[in-house]
Amino acid sequence: GLGLSYKKDENFGEWYSEVVVNGEMIEYYDISGCYILRPWAMSIWEVMQTFFDAEIKKMKIKNCYFPLFVSSGVLQKEKDHIEGFAPEVAWVTKSGESELEMPIAIRPTSETVMYPYFSKWIRGHRDLPLRLNQWCNVVRWEFSNPTPFIRSREFLWQEGHTAFATKEEADTEVLDILELYRRIYEEFLAVPVIKGKKSEHEKFAGGLYTTTVEAFVPNTGRGVQGATSHCLGQNFAKMFEINFENEKGEKAMVWQNSWAYTTRTIGVMIMVHGDDKGLVLPPKVASVQVIVIPVPYKDADTKGIFDACAATVKTLNESGIRAEADFRDNYSPGWKYSQWELKGVPLRIEIGPKDFANNQVRAVRRDNSTKHDIPMTDLVERVQDMLNQIQESLFDAAKQKRDACIQRAHTWEEFAEALSQKKMILAPWCDEEEVEKDVKTRTKGDMGAAKSLCSPFDQPELPEGTLCFASGKPAKKWTYWGRSY
Ligand SMILES: O=C1CCCN[C@@H]1CCCn1cnc2cc(F)c(Cl)cc2c1=O
Numbered sequence: 001g002l003g004l005s006y007k008k009d010e011n012f013g014e015w016y017s018e019v020v021v022n023g024e025m026i027e028y029y030d031i032s033g034c035y036i037l038r039p040w041a042m043s044i045w046e047v048m049q050t051f052f053d054a055e056i057k058k059m060k061i062k063n064c065y066f067p068l069f070v071s072s073g074v075l076q077k078e079k080d081h082i083e084g085f086a087p088e089v090a091w092v093t094k095s096g097e098s099e100l101e102m103p104i105a106i107r108p109t110s111e112t113v114m115y116p117y118f119s120k121w122i123r124g125h126r127d128l129p130l131r132l133n134q135w136c137n138v139v140r141w142e143f144s145n146p147t148p149f150i151r152s153r154e155f156l157w158q159e160g161h162t163a164f165a166t167k168e169e170a171d172t173e174v175l176d177i178l179e180l181y182r183r184i185y186e187e188f189l190a191v192p193v194i195k196g197k198k199s200e201h202e203k204f205a206g207g208l209y210t211t212t213v214e215a216f217v218p219n220t221g222r223g224v225q226g227a228t229s230h231c232l233g234q235n236f237a238k239m240f241e242i243n244f245e246n247e248k249g250e251k252a253m254v255w256q257n258s259w260a261y262t263t264r265t266i267g268v269m270i271m272v273h274g275d276d277k278g279l280v281l282p283p284k285v286a287s288v289q290v291i292v293i294p295v296p297y298k299d300a301d302t303k304g305i306f307d308a309c310a311a312t313v314k315t316l317n318e319s320g321i322r323a324e325a326d327f328r329d330n331y332s333p334g335w336k337y338s339q340w341e342l343k344g345v346p347l348r349i350e351i352g353p354k355d356f357a358n359n360q361v362r363a364v365r366r367d368n369s370t371k372h373d374i375p376m377t378d379l380v381e382r383v384q385d386m387l388n389q390i391q392e393s394l395f396d397a398a399k400q401k402r403d404a405c406i407q408r409a410h411t412w413e414e415f416a417e418a419l420s421q422k423k424m425i426l427a428p429w430c431d432e433e434e435v436e437k438d439v440k441t442r443t444k445g446d447m448g449a450a451k452s453l454c455s456p457f458d459q460p461e462l463p464e465g466t467l468c469f470a471s472g473k474p475a476k477k478w479t480y481w482g483r484s485y
């Protein structure tokens, strides 16, 4: 039958892979770590893309497209930040039967692809700011356990790459983009995130600083890096000689940013909202927000009921609500209810003989299963209200659950206890990299080590004399710690 064989609270990993497959988002592929994104997933990606693309266009950021392939000389250009990643670079070594002269890498990210051309295109201050974005795929041949959406060897993302005359402009854009990432999570996916700064150890080594929106999966007690917005400083400008003649006629290096979010966003949403009946889609990103199901009864006016369903869909669509009817005659209404619940459609509308006779519909919410009789005369207004309520209550429920997983800790004992309870820990830290590495070492285990997730911009009060939870040295900042994906 349609029912899932795993429970979210009992076998999270199996529950997740069953839900993404049975909910028709993912099809497994014969190459490990690669997944087929079916329309039910792609439509969510497109809703976010439509929002984000419009927003960056308002910021005068232009889309472009650079080649997938990177020559090995160019890729190795940035030695120190590459060496850590070398094992995950995928290489093309042959065409047909013949070996290539030089192996060609498939882009794992596009700094080294783009920046030689930034150097060529940027001459004077009038060429700045240069602000480009590309929507593309990247390949990273990771070996840690692949998970649909969350960790795959190929994924879709957007990568923004910008260059400015001043640091101030770069700093401002880093946060403008981070706010868009927060909106994607909190306003579209209904997932609460924490805005903060990555530690020196966790940041992008090639950059100056990394800002992030951190999500959290209560079931596994793991943090998830939701999206990142880096200020690269002048590091890449130095390496790729990206400089310009400033207004005083002096030669100056540009200040750069790079920022990305990926299809991982979809996996986080599924993990946070899904339940034992399947996917639960926030209305903002659901390609079908309302599914209308006829409930004919043997001698009742079946045609009338079907026509009422068609009219309901038409009325909703005309008001901008994404509605469909399920007229399939080879499935019972009950079977259809289960199937559309499995696919996470936020609202179901049933029209049976009684509803039809009373010129009303029966609406059922996917998130809390409550039933509501709606007069046809109020249809659009009531349905729109219910969709807004579902969006809001999904966020509120997720925020409540996430907040319940946050534990403050002042000592190692409190930290270790909270970690064992799968919490995300907010602790005062001395901000020393050696101490951070020590926390990783001390928490190594089969569940994976704890790491710093971010130092939240919204810092609680740090009273004078507060000591670091791990080193006992004077604490400098509150920082979130936890296991992560
Ligand atoms: O996160 C972003 C936003 C969008 C543009 N890129 C940055 C940094 C990416 C770091 N990073 C991440 N993963 C990598 C994997 C690799 F195989 C190689 Cl060669 C390099 C990297 C690498 O530089």
Ligand SMILES: [Mg+2]
Binding pocket: 140
């Ligand atoms: Mg990686």
